[in-house]
Amino acid sequence: MSHTSSLHALGRLLRYARGYRRRIIAATACSIINKLFDIAPEILIGVAIDVVVNQERSFVARLGFETPQEQIMMLGVLTFVIWAGESLFEYLFQILWRNLAQRLQADLRQDAYEHAQRLDMAYFESQSSGQLVATMNDDVNQLERFLDGGANAMIQVGVTVVAVGAVFFVLSPLIALLAFTPIPLIIWGAFFFQRKAGPRYAEVREKVGDLASRLSNNLAGIATIKSFTSEAREAERLRQASEAYVEANRRAIRLSSAFIPVIRMAILTGFLATFTVGGMMALRGDLNVGAYGVLVFLTQRLLWPLTGLAQVIDLFERAMASTRRILDLLAVPITVKDSGEAALPTPVRGAVRFEGVSFRYANSEVGVEGIDLAVPTGHTLALVGATGSGKSTLIKLLLRFYDPAAGRVLIDDRPIEALSLASLRGAIGLVSQDVYLFEGSIRDNIAYGRPDASEDEIIEAAKVAEAWEFIRTLPRGLDTPVGERGVRLSGGQRQRLSLARALLKDPPILVLDEATSAVDNETEAAIQRSLRKIAHGRTVIMIAHRLSTIVHADRIAVIEAGRVVEQGNHAELLAAEGRYAAQWRVQTGSAEADALSVF
Structure with missing residues (x-):
C-alpha cells in the first residue's frame, strides 16, 4: 500500500463527498484562519521586545503610536482581538469538522448498507458477515475519528509551514534557510513512514474483520458450542483471532513510535541553527532584537507541530485503509439489476413458467x-429430489436472487427480468426451511410484509397458519418478544409465524421451501391443514422431502442433478414405477429401506 494508493483513496473519498463540498470548504477556512491567529502572538512578542528595546524608534512608533505606553496598550488590544479571534475560529472549526464527520459517517454507513442490500446473493455467499459488519461499523468509525481531528491537524501543519516560512523570509532569508533545513527530512520521513505503515494498517483492518466474524459466528452458534461443551476451544480460537489483531496493531505501532524521536532530533537541528546563528547576528547588529525574538519563537511554532505529523499520518493511514474497504464495498457491481419499470398487470394471476432455464x-x-x-x-x-439437485436454485431464480445463464422465467407470460423487483417479489410469499424472525414482537414479525395491517388481519393470518392457538396462551400475546432470530420460540412456532407472515402479505404465488422439514408431526399436520385452506385460487410451489406432504399437488417434478427426470401427479408417478415410486416405497415401507433413500 503506497503513498499513491492512500492519495487515491483520499481522491475517491472526496469524489464521494461532493455533496459536502461547502461544509469542507467552510471547515478548512476556519482551520486556516484559526492557525493564522494562533501564530500571531509569537509575532506580537517580538514586536513587544522591539518596543521595550527601541521605544520611540520601534516599528510600532512608525504606525503613529509615539510613546512606549501607547505602543504597549495598542499591542494589548491587538493581543485581545487575536486571542478572541483564535478562540472563535477554533470553536467554529471544531463544530464544522465534527458535524461533518458525524454526517459523513452516517451517510457512508447508510449508503454502504443500502448498496449491500441490493447486491446479488452470490456476494453474500462468498463474504463473511463479520467482515461486512466491520466495514460498515468499525471502518466507518475509523474515518470519523480522522475527520474529527486529523483533517484539521493536517491543514494546520501546512498553514504553519507556509505562514511561518513567509515571516522568516521577510525577516532573514539566511535564518529561514537554516530553520527550514530539517523540513525536507521530516517530510521524507513522514512519506517513508506512510509507505511502510499502509500495508500494516490494511492488515489491521483485515484482522478486525476476522475478529468480528469470529464473534458473530460464535454468538450465533452459542447453543451448538454449549451442547458440545466447546467453550474452552472457542475461547481459545477467539483469543488467537484477538492476538492476531493485537500483533498487527503492534507492528504498526512499532513503526509509528520510531518516527517521533527521529523527527525530534531533526527539529532540534533547525532550532539550534536559528537560536545560535540568529543570536550572533543580533549581537553584531545585523538583526533587530525584536526580529530575533520573533524568529526564535516562530521556529518552535514551525517545527514542533511537525512532531505530531506521525500521529496525524497514523490517523490518516488508518482512515484511508478503512476508506478503501468502504468504497470498495460501494463499488461492488450489482448484476441482478432492478429494471424499476414494468409491473405485473393486476390482478396478478400467478402463472409461473420456466423455459429452458440453466444456471x-x-x-x-x-x-x-x-x-x-x-x-x-x-x-x-x-419439487422433489436429493439435496443439491437444484430445487432451491429454481426458487432463487424465480425471486431473481440470481439471473439464469440461459432460458427465462415468466410470471403471467411476462419475463421477470422486465419487471421491477418490487412488483416481482411483491407477488411472491416465501416460507423457507430456515425461518428468520427479526428481534421484536410476534406482531412485528407477522406484519413484516404489511406494517400497516390491522390487528384483525394479523390475527386472521395467525389463525389460518394455526399459530393463534399458541400466541393467545402467551402472557403478552401478539406483543410477546421473540428474541434475536426467534430464540424464545420453538421451531414449530417459528415456522407457523413464518407462514402467517407470508399469508398476511396475501401473495398470488406462495413458495414453500422445505416448510415442514424441521417440525414435529403435530405442527406438520397443522401446516398441511393451513395449506389446504390457502391453496385455493393461489399458485403454490413446494419443495419437500416428505412425500406425504405433497400427494395432493397438481404436478410433481422430480429433479436430479439439475434436470427434471420425472413429472406427473402422485398417481401417475406411482404408476410409472420410477424414482418417485421407489422413494415413496422407502418412506412408507420398512426401516431397512432407508438405505435406499435417494431424496
Missing part, C-alpha cells in the same frame, strides 16, 4: 440445466 453457481458445478416447467394459475407444483 451454475460460480466455482461450482451445482445448478440446473434446461429446466422446462409450467405452473398454471391456482395450481400446486411440488
